[in-house]
Amino acid sequence: MPPGTPPVLDEAVFERLGRVSTSTLATQLYRRGIRQPFLVGLSPLGAGFQGFVGEAFTMRFIPSREDVDPVGDPYRTGNVLQWEAVESVGPRQVLVVDSHGDTSAASAGDMLLTRAMKRGAAGFVTDGAFRDGAAIADLAFPAYARAVTATTRPAAFHVADLNTPIGCAGVAVYPGDVLVGDRDGVIVIPRALAAEIAGPAVEQEELEQWLHERVREGRQLWGTYPPDARTLEEYQAWKSAQVPQQTKEMTV
Structure with missing residues (x-):
């Protein structure tokens, strides 16, 4: 979040936000000077959910580099922040990945999304791609991406850090911001404006x-x-x- 003490949000705030469309929320934010809070180009995977409301748990990717992420077993590169994120995310939180809009490799696959779902996460959002699109669609878990690919994440990406400010689909996302998803896509609400x-x-x-x-x-x-x-x-x-x-x- 931006500097300052993050406001505590009452359960009623999340309940109300979950009753309205992303279009309505975009209008309300526009009236308060937020011009473009919608994650353009991201689509829901599967039809088994209507949407979600969650607090941002952010993950930032940078390009992988051969001396740091050697080609070989993609699950033993030593870059374990992605696993730490999934094992740390909690109820009401949504994992948001800054993949720089790059769909050349996956941000995650069905194993990680299933684990996030079991931990009670509200959703998983990336401006890149997911692996195992059909399996993820069958989860009926709120998942939004730009594309589906079979290419494993270490082929293109290194997880640089967690819970820092990121950009996702051209929109600034701070940890703790409120994200709302529906069948049209995902919108980012600055936490300080959510209750308002x-x-x-x-x-x-x-x-x-x-x-x-x-x-x-x-x-x-x-x-x-x-x-x-x-x-x-x-x-x-x-x-x-x-x-x-x-x-x-x-x-x-």
């Missing part, structure tokens, strides 16, 4: 779902999206009418 945007993001998501239904009904964009005062008044009336209905359903 959680409530407004839920409100925006609810409003825009209602507006989407109005557009599907055939309404024109003018006055509907973005909503004018009359449309907002109609929305508030609709929302107020839902409260007695929800109360009635809870008492039945």
